[in-house]
Amino acid sequence: MLSIEVSDLKKHYGNLKAVDGISFTVKSGEVFGLLGPNGAGKTTTIEIMEGLRERDGGDVKVLGLNPWKKGYELHKKIGVIPQEFTFFEKTTPREAIVYYADLFNVKVNPDEILKEVLLEESAKVNFDSLSGGQKQKTGLALSLVNSPELLFLDEPTTGLDPNARRAIWEVIRGLKAKGKTIILTTHYLDEAQQLCDRVAIMDHGHIVAMGTTEEIIEQHGSGERLEIHGEEKLADYIKSNTDLQVEYNKAKREILITLRKKIDALAALAAAEQSGMEWGQIQTRQDSLDDVFVKLVSEPATEQGEMASQETDAKNSKKRRR
Amino acid sequence: MVSGKRIFSDFKVFSRGYLRNKFGLFFGLVFPVILILIFGAIFAGGSTGKVNVYAQNLDTGPFPNGQNISAAFLDQLNASSTITVITVNPSENFSKYLADHSASDGIVIPANFTVNYITGHQLNLTVYGNPTSSTSGIVSGTVGGYANYFNLNYFQTKYNDTTPAIIDITPANVNTQQTKYIDFLIPGLIGFSILTSPMFSLVNISSEYKKSKLFKQLSLTPLTKMEWLASKMIWYIVLTIAGFLLMVGVGIFAFGAHVAITPWLIPFLILGPMLFAALGMLVGTVTKNPETAGVIGNIVTFPMMFLAGTFFPISSMPQYLQTFAHVLPLFYVTEGLNNAMVYGNISGTIIDIAVLGIITLVIFVLAVKLFKWRED
Numbered sequence A: 001m002l003s004i005e006v007s008d009l010k011k012h013y014g015n016l017k018a019v020d021g022i023s024f025t026v027k028s029g030e031v032f033g034l035l036g037p038n039g040a041g042k043t044t045t046i047e048i049m050e051g052l053r054e055r056d057g058g059d060v061k062v063l064g065l066n067p068w069k070k071g072y073e074l075h076k077k078i079g080v081i082p083q084e085f086t087f088f089e090k091t092t093p094r095e096a097i098v099y100y101a102d103l104f105n106v107k108v109n110p111d112e113i114l115k116e117v118l119l120e121e122s123a124k125v126n127f128d129s130l131s132g133g134q135k136q137k138t139g140l141a142l143s144l145v146n147s148p149e150l151l152f153l154d155e156p157t158t159g160l161d162p163n164a165r166r167a168i169w170e171v172i173r174g175l176k177a178k179g180k181t182i183i184l185t186t187h188y189l190d191e192a193q194q195l196c197d198r199v200a201i202m203d204h205g206h207i208v209a210m211g212t213t214e215e216i217i218e219q220h221g222s223g224e225r226l227e228i229h230g231e232e233k234l235a236d237y238i239k240s241n242t243d244l245q246v247e248y249n250k251a252k253r254e255i256l257i258t259l260r261k262k263i264d265a266l267a268a269l270a271a272a273e274q275s276g277m278e279w280g281q282i283q284t285r286q287d288s289l290d291d292v293f294v295k296l297v298s299e300p301a302t303e304q305g306e307m308a309s310q311e312t313d314a315k316n317s318k319k320r321r322r
Numbered sequence B: 001m002v003s004g005k006r007i008f009s010d011f012k013v014f015s016r017g018y019l020r021n022k023f024g025l026f027f028g029l030v031f032p033v034i035l036i037l038i039f040g041a042i043f044a045g046g047s048t049g050k051v052n053v054y055a056q057n058l059d060t061g062p063f064p065n066g067q068n069i070s071a072a073f074l075d076q077l078n079a080s081s082t083i084t085v086i087t088v089n090p091s092e093n094f095s096k097y098l099a100d101h102s103a104s105d106g107i108v109i110p111a112n113f114t115v116n117y118i119t120g121h122q123l124n125l126t127v128y129g130n131p132t133s134s135t136s137g138i139v140s141g142t143v144g145g146y147a148n149y150f151n152l153n154y155f156q157t158k159y160n161d162t163t164p165a166i167i168d169i170t171p172a173n174v175n176t177q178q179t180k181y182i183d184f185l186i187p188g189l190i191g192f193s194i195l196t197s198p199m200f201s202l203v204n205i206s207s208e209y210k211k212s213k214l215f216k217q218l219s220l221t222p223l224t225k226m227e228w229l230a231s232k233m234i235w236y237i238v239l240t241i242a243g244f245l246l247m248v249g250v251g252i253f254a255f256g257a258h259v260a261i262t263p264w265l266i267p268f269l270i271l272g273p274m275l276f277a278a279l280g281m282l283v284g285t286v287t288k289n290p291e292t293a294g295v296i297g298n299i300v301t302f303p304m305m306f307l308a309g310t311f312f313p314i315s316s317m318p319q320y321l322q323t324f325a326h327v328l329p330l331f332y333v334t335e336g337l338n339n340a341m342v343y344g345n346i347s348g349t350i351i352d353i354a355v356l357g358i359i360t361l362v363i364f365v366l367a368v369k370l371f372k373w374r375e376d
Helices: A042-050 A093-104 A110-116 A132-144 A162-177 A189-195 A213-220 A232-241 A264-275 A289-296 A304-309 A314-319 B004-020 B022-042 B069-079 B094-100 B113-119 B134-158 B181-211 B214-219 B225-255 B263-286 B290-307 B319-325 B329-343 B346-370
Strands: A002-013 A016-027 A031-035 A057-062 A078-081 A150-154 A181-186 A198-203 A206-211 A225-230 A246-249 A254-258 A279-285 B051-057 B083-088 B106-109 B126-128
Touching: A002 A042, A002 A181, A016 A042, A016 A057, A016 A181, A016 A198, A016 A206, A031 A042, A031 A189, A042 A057, A042 A150, A042 A181, A078 A132, A093 A110, A093 A132, A093 B004, A110 A132, A132 A150, A132 A162, A162 A181, A162 A189, A181 A189, A189 A289, A198 A213, A198 A289, A206 A213, A206 A289, A213 A289, A225 A232, A225 A264, A232 A246, A232 A254, A232 A264, A254 A264, A264 A279, B004 B022, B004 B225, B022 B181, B022 B225, B051 B069, B051 B094, B051 B134, B069 B083, B069 B106, B069 B113, B069 B134, B083 B134, B094 B106, B094 B126, B126 B134, B181 B214, B181 B225, B181 B263, B181 B290, B181 B329, B225 B263, B225 B346, B263 B290, B263 B329, B263 B346, B290 B319, B290 B329, B329 B346
Parallel strands: A031 A181, A031 A198, A078 A150, A150 A181, B051 B083, B051 B106
Antiparallel strands: A002 A016, A002 A057, A198 A206, A225 A254, A225 A279, A246 A254, B106 B126
8 A cells, every 4th residue: 555656746946946856655664765965855855745835746645635735634644753853942742742642632641652762761851951862752752642654754863963863763663663654854874774665865856766775776886896905917817817897996906896696706716816816805895875875966965955945044045046 | 623622732831831931931920020110119109299499589578567478479389289499599690500400490589579569569470491391381380370379369358358269179180099100100011011921922932933843843733823823822811910910919019009900901901912922923924034023023012112101101292102102002902901990981991992802803813814834
């Protein structure tokens, strides 16, 4: 069953095409990651799906509903943590949960939710005294109050220290285990690899790659290669004695052999042994998602898309192009 | 559609947060009381204060049968409720003396006062005054009054007339009570706090929540913007009533104020906070960021703080400012409170309530219409 269907979605702010004709679907129970540099259009996309922004073109169905038209209905079924989650300063996480439960008219056990997001110890601390990680956990807790089947987490770990990030991951894994569908935006690739079943990499309003992280690496990465530490003569020797594709990195004194099949490694090593020359460390390597990401995402991140999505931000709105 | 339960839960969270924030509590409740104490102390008995008048008596007599009419005239003036006479040595240069004492009000009694009075010859009092000062009117009025009284006495004596004065005046105050400045100050300062507390708070909240995307977040819950605003209004009504009781209490117990507590005040204590909460939200909504919102908020608030009859009665202002005051929504709050608490003018109060109700409705509808949970 599909939780989300997006086809040819478009959104522009003035001349800036924040989202320029993207399509994807998300299955129920899936953790789907939207990756991309700042300004790629992730937040705009996610806010359109949440019904917080109106689209300019294309079709969006979230849990079978048009999010902009049926926002009120949809919001009862989804949970959301917006980017940089904030809440009333002098309200504790526990009170916040009770508040949300009242608003949604549901009965919840606040302690259970606090436990689920690992926030029991700070249950009675005012929001403005919480750490960044605890604030995000409060956001997670609130997004769970209405027991949503679908969760939108917009950069849930941005700005957090490594321990806090791991704690959030743990919570997200727990939610996934309970069968929730989760849409996650992040610009941390390790986060996507750790948590997501499938990812879409966005850049300048387009999806430039989509699939499982392995699929993306396979499609867009350079493939597996064998690296042998040694002299250039050895590289030449292997090249002339096998039909392998061999390159040499002088700076690192590394011989790079592309492996079309795993067995190619054996041939390369046999040739090296045969040469009688000395060689050092060997390892096989594959492009990481990082490598692929850098390749796919054309330019260093610009902030335009981000800005346009934050119309109220004074600093940004000055720089925004119209 | 509108749910009381949601309003109540939002109210709970908001009021708790408010009470935990000492700053807000200070401005909501403590500050108005401090204002009452300060202004009450400054003007305590202010309206019963007498005007100091310098008097130079050049009357040299003779005084037949020991009758010193000029001294009697000054004694009468000094015994009046409006003037305190300070005698100046006849050898002084009077106008220089006034200037040296930074004073503008003075009387000079001519040398032939007693003689001329007794013999029925015209005599001339010189009254000094600064036409721009409100005290000069009091002085010339009082001196003129006593001059007439002495004139009348002269003729009664001359013609052996025993008829009492045709027109006599019984002194009385408005509302048959002793009205003091504090009595006018209390409604004014209640109006002041009805304006400032919800206004500043809502300007701030609505622009900050927009910036921090808290509104977006709330839009993802079943809470509606109308419910959100309603809960803020209810809180400021509660706060206003608490502030009202405190201020009236301090006014009565610390300064012996005489103000009427009537059910006619209730509409102002409800409509007032509603109006300014909505107006604050409107300002926060139509402005781009908290900084602009603050500036616009001040531009809207400050004229009302001083020109809508809070600290000074409107009637003491020039005509064009009085006209301007009528476009300030707070004017109808302070005027209404004064009508109800001080003058007991109920028909005036009802008009003020009606005008206030209409303004509140318009601002409320505008605020809710223009206010956006989410963007497009």
